[in-house]
Amino acid sequence: MAIDKLNNNPTIGYIEGDGIGAEITMQALKVFDAAVAKAYDGEKKVDWLALLAGEQAFEKVGEYLPEETLAAIRKHKIAIKGPLGTPVGKGFRSVNVALRQQLDLYACVRPVAYFAGIHAPVKQPEAVDMTIFRENTEDIYAGIEFAAGTDEVMKLVGILAEDFGVDKIRFPETSAIGVKPVSVEGTKRLVRAAMAYAVAQGKKRVTLVHKGNIMKFTEGGFRQWGYEVAAEYDAFTNEMYDHIKSVGGKQAAENALERALAAGRIYVDDVIADNFLQQILLNPERFDVVATLNLNGDYISDALAAQVGGIGIAPGANINYDTGHAVFEATHGTAPDIVGMNLANPSSFILSGVMMFDYIGWSEVAVLIKAALAKTLAAGELTTDLGGILGTDAFTDAIITNL
Ligand code: NAI
Numbered sequence: 001m002a003i004d005k006l007n008n009n010p011t012i013g014y015i016e017g018d019g020i021g022a023e024i025t026m027q028a029l030k031v032f033d034a035a036v037a038k039a040y041d042g043e044k045k046v047d048w049l050a051l052l053a054g055e056q057a058f059e060k061v062g063e064y065l066p067e068e069t070l071a072a073i074r075k076h077k078i079a080i081k082g083p084l085g086t087p088v089g090k091g092f093r094s095v096n097v098a099l100r101q102q103l104d105l106y107a108c109v110r111p112v113a114y115f116a117g118i119h120a121p122v123k124q125p126e127a128v129d130m131t132i133f134r135e136n137t138e139d140i141y142a143g144i145e146f147a148a149g150t151d152e153v154m155k156l157v158g159i160l161a162e163d164f165g166v167d168k169i170r171f172p173e174t175s176a177i178g179v180k181p182v183s184v185e186g187t188k189r190l191v192r193a194a195m196a197y198a199v200a201q202g203k204k205r206v207t208l209v210h211k212g213n214i215m216k217f218t219e220g221g222f223r224q225w226g227y228e229v230a231a232e233y234d235a236f237t238n239e240m241y242d243h244i245k246s247v248g249g250k251q252a253a254e255n256a257l258e259r260a261l262a263a264g265r266i267y268v269d270d271v272i273a274d275n276f277l278q279q280i281l282l283n284p285e286r287f288d289v290v291a292t293l294n295l296n297g298d299y300i301s302d303a304l305a306a307q308v309g310g311i312g313i314a315p316g317a318n319i320n321y322d323t324g325h326a327v328f329e330a331t332h333g334t335a336p337d338i339v340g341m342n343l344a345n346p347s348s349f350i351l352s353g354v355m356m357f358d359y360i361g362w363s364e365v366a367v368l369i370k371a372a373l374a375k376t377l378a379a380g381e382l383t384t385d386l387g388g389i390l391g392t393d394a395f396t397d398a399i400i401t402n403l
Contacts, residue, residue, distance in 0.1 A: 008040075008043060008044040008045070009044070009045055009046075009047055010046060010047070010076070010078070010360065011046075011047045011048075011049050011076045012046050012047070012048060012049065012076065012078050012079065012080065012356070013048075013049045013050075013051040013069075013072050013073055013076055013078070013079035013080075014029065014048055014049070014050060014051065014079065014080050014081065015051050015052070015053045015054070015069070015079060015080075015081035015082060015084070016050070016056060016082050017053075017054060017056075017081055017082020017083045017084055017330070017334065018054045018055040018056060018082070018083065018084055018085040018334045019083060019085060019333070019334025019335055019336050019339045020082075020083070020334060020335045020338060020339055020344035021054075021056075021081075021082030021083050021084070021330075021334060022082070023339075023340075023342065023344045023346075023392050024082055024330065024344050024345075024346035024348075024349045024392065025081075025082045025349060027346045027392055027393060027396040028346045028349040028350045028353055028396075029048060030396060030400065031346075031350055031353070031369060031372075031396060031399050031400055031403075032046065032350075032353050032357075032365070032369070033045075033046070034400045034403055035357075035365045035368045035369045035372070035403055036362070036365050038368060038403050039362070039364040039365045039368055040364070040365075044362070049072060049076065051068075051069045051072055051073070051079060052066055052068075052069055053065050053066070053069050053081065053084055053095055053099065054084035054085055054095050055084070055085045055087075057069070058087070064087055064095050064098075065095050065098050065099060065102070070099075070102055070103070073103060073325060073327065074103070074325065077323075077324050077325055077326065078325075078326050078327075078328075078356065078359070078360065079326075079327045079328070080327070080328040080329065080349070080352060080353060080356055081327060081328070081329045081330070082329075082330055082349060083329075083330055083332060083333050083334045083335070084096055084334070085334050093143055096329075097141070097143070099318070099327060100136050100137065100318050100327075101137065103318075103320060103323075103325045103327070104137065104320050104323070104325075105136055105137075105318035105319055105320050105325060105326070105327060106135065106136050106137045106186065106189055106190060106193075106319075106320055107133050107134070107135070107136060107189075107190055107193045107194075107317075107318070107319045107320070107321065108132075108133070108134040108135075108136040108297060108301075108316060108317070108318050109131065109132070109133055109134075109193075109197075109316065109317045109318075109319060109355070110131065110132040110134065110297075110301045110304075110305075110314065110315070110316045110317075110331070111130070111131045111132075111315065111355065112128055112129075112130050112131070112132065112301070112304040112305055112307075112308055112314060113128060113129045113130075113308065114126045114128055114129075114308040114309065115308075115309070115313065115373070115374055115377045115378070116374070116377065116378045117377040117378040117379070117380055117382065118308070118309035118310075118313065118377055118382075118386055119309060119386065119387055120307065120308050120309040121306070121307065121309075122281065122307055124284075125307060125308045125309060127284045127285040128280070128284045128304060128307055128308050129285075129288075130280075130284070130287050130288060130289070130290055130304060131197065131201075131203075131288070131289050131290070132290045132292065132297055132300055132301050132304065133190055133191075133193055133194040133197070133289065133290065133291045133292070133297075134292055134293075134294060134296075134297025134298065134300075134301060135186060135187070135190040135222075135291075135292070135293050135294050135297065136190075136294060136318060137186060137294075138181050138182050138183060138186045138293070138294060139180055139181070139182060139218075139293045139294035139295050140178050140179075140180045140294070140295050141294040141295060141298075142179065142180075142181055144178065144179035144181070145176065145177070145178040145179070146176060146177050146178075147176050148174050148175060148176040149174065153175065153176060153177050156177055157169060157172045157175065157177070180215070180218050181218075182217075182218040182219070182221055182222055182293065184221070184225050187221065187222045187225040187226060187229075188225050188228070188229050189321075189322070190291060191206075191208070191225070191226045191229040191230075191291045192229050192232075192321075193319070193321050194206050194289050194290075194291035195229060195230070195232075195233045195235070195266065195268075196321070197289060198266050198288065198289045199233070199266065201289075203266070203288040203289050204261055204266065204267055204288055205266065205267045205268070205269070205286070205287065205288040205289065206230070206235070206266055206267070206268045206288070206289045206290075206291060207268075207269055207270065207271055207276075207287055207288075207289070207290050207291070208222065208223055208226040208227070208268070208269070208270035208271075208291050208292070209270070209271055209272075209273050209276045209290055209291070209292040209293075209296055209300065210222050210223045210226075210270060210272065210273060210292065210293065210296065211272060211273045211274070211296070212224075212270075212272070213272055218293075219273075219293060222292075222293055223270050226268075226270065226291060227239075227268065227270075230266075230268035233265075233266060233268075234265060235265060235266045235267065235268040236256070236257060236260035236261070236265045236266070236267050236268070237267075237268045237269065238267075238268070238269035238270070240256070241253045241256070241257055241267075241269075244256050273292070273296045273299075273300075276290075276296075276300065277299070277300070277303060280300070280303065280304060280307065281307070284307070301314070301316075301331070305331070309386070310385070310386070311331055311332050311348070312332055312345040312347060312348060312383075312385045312386065313345065313347040313348055313351065313386075314331045314332075314348055314351075315328070315329075315330070315331065315348055315349075315350075315351035315352040315354065315355055316328070316329050316330075316331040316348075316352060316355075317329070317352065317355050317356070317359070319359075326356070326359055328352040328353065328355055328356040328359075329349075329352055330348040330349040330352055331348055331352075332348055342391040342392050342393060343383065343384050343385070343391065343392065344383070344392050345383040345385050345386065345392070345395070346392055346395065346396060347373060347377075347383075350369060350373060350399070351370070351373065353369060354366045354369050354370045354373075357369070368403055369399075369403070371402075372399050372400070372402040372403045373399055373402075375402040376395070376398045376399050376402050379398075379402075381395065381398045382395070383395050
């Protein structure tokens with residue numbers, strides 16, 4: 001557990017964020033405080049600690065990610081943040097990525113479920129109820145890339161050709177090159193987090209999503225090491241299912257699966273990423289918990305969020321389950337087109353708060369906030385991005401009234 005459950009006054013850092021960040025963050029904190037007061041009647045209270053990051057930090061202290069912010073999160077373990085603008089050409093690829101790397105927040109956790117009242121582009125958005133565990137520190141996102149035409153890339157092309165006999169680079173003179181590290185440890189800690197979550201939440205199925213059919217050693221490694229973790233948990237796998245089916249027929253396999261699930265075992269299978277993107281549209285009810293690599297996870301999270309009605313409401317968390325460090329975040333950007341107009345939807349931030357309260361063991365607060373938000377949305381009290389007429393503050397007030 002990240003925070004001592006007996007601590008009734010935890011300090012939690014918050015980063016307002018850039019653009020609409022200031023508008024949604026302060027409104028969301030109002031909802032959090034009201035829900036905590038309602039749940040615990042003054043017995044517990046969060047001490048919010050303002051932390052700087054992003055453009056706001058650069059303007060105030062000349063740095064995008066001040067050491068003080070990192071030190072505070074290291075110390076207090078938990079923080080929640082609004083969106084951060086990406087600095088252009090200032091040495092940082094992204095403050096978000098830097099934050100994840102500095103604190104080794106290896107699991108990007110994105111629950112995706114439908115809320116009644118929200119317009120979704122598919123016929124049965126309520127069939128989607130999944131939690132994505134996206135690996136956050138490796139893959140092609142590690143940031144090891146060399147631009148076309150540079151000395152570095154020419155040297156790399158030379159080494160690949162001379163030392164490794166690589167002749168598959170179609171245009172060696174003009175290629176940029178990226179490196180895709182995927183490790184045993186990086187995969188296993190992510191898949192363990194997904195398995196532990198499935199066990200804790202009483203979920204039945206964990207699906208490993210990969211492109212191991214093409215990238216045999218990186219994505220294929222993820223698949224193999226993922227199944228090794230499944231074995232640690234005595235999971236019932238699709239390989240076992242297929243074996244029983246080949247020997248005793250489909251009904252025998254179904255019976256074995258049913259018995260395994262009844263005994264509390266988790267079903268672990270794997271799906272190729274492109275097929276998975278079809279399956280979430282065709283059969284979304286089949287999936288519970290998904291463990292995947294960084295790039296696949298990026299695409300899948302946004303596709304699923306869109307499927308249930310948009311990224312304006314999708315929450316997220318970046319967690320290191322070993323150290324307990326966790327940064328919860330609104331998943332959308334800074335929405336420069338609506339800054340200062342009181343149009344921003346704070347739901348993504350608020351639902352990230354729900355994840356945060358669950359994480360620190362204050363589940364009463366999480367339940368209250370989620371129910372109040374669901375009630376507000378179902379009543380058609382919506383912000384303009386969801387087709388309603390409420391401003392950020394009126395929407396927040398409606399949620400607080402519904403607590
Ligand atoms: P964006 O998410 O900021 O905006 C896309 C569209 O969605 C815009 O029309 C915007 O008005 C709308 N929108 C987003 N959040 C909304 C909300 N809460 N309520 C109502 N409408 C909302 O994406 P964009 O324009 O690609 O990025 C803008 C900036 O945000 C960039 O600097 C980008 O790097 C940064 N960004 C930061 C993220 C983070 O900190 N987690 C994630 C994505 C982008």
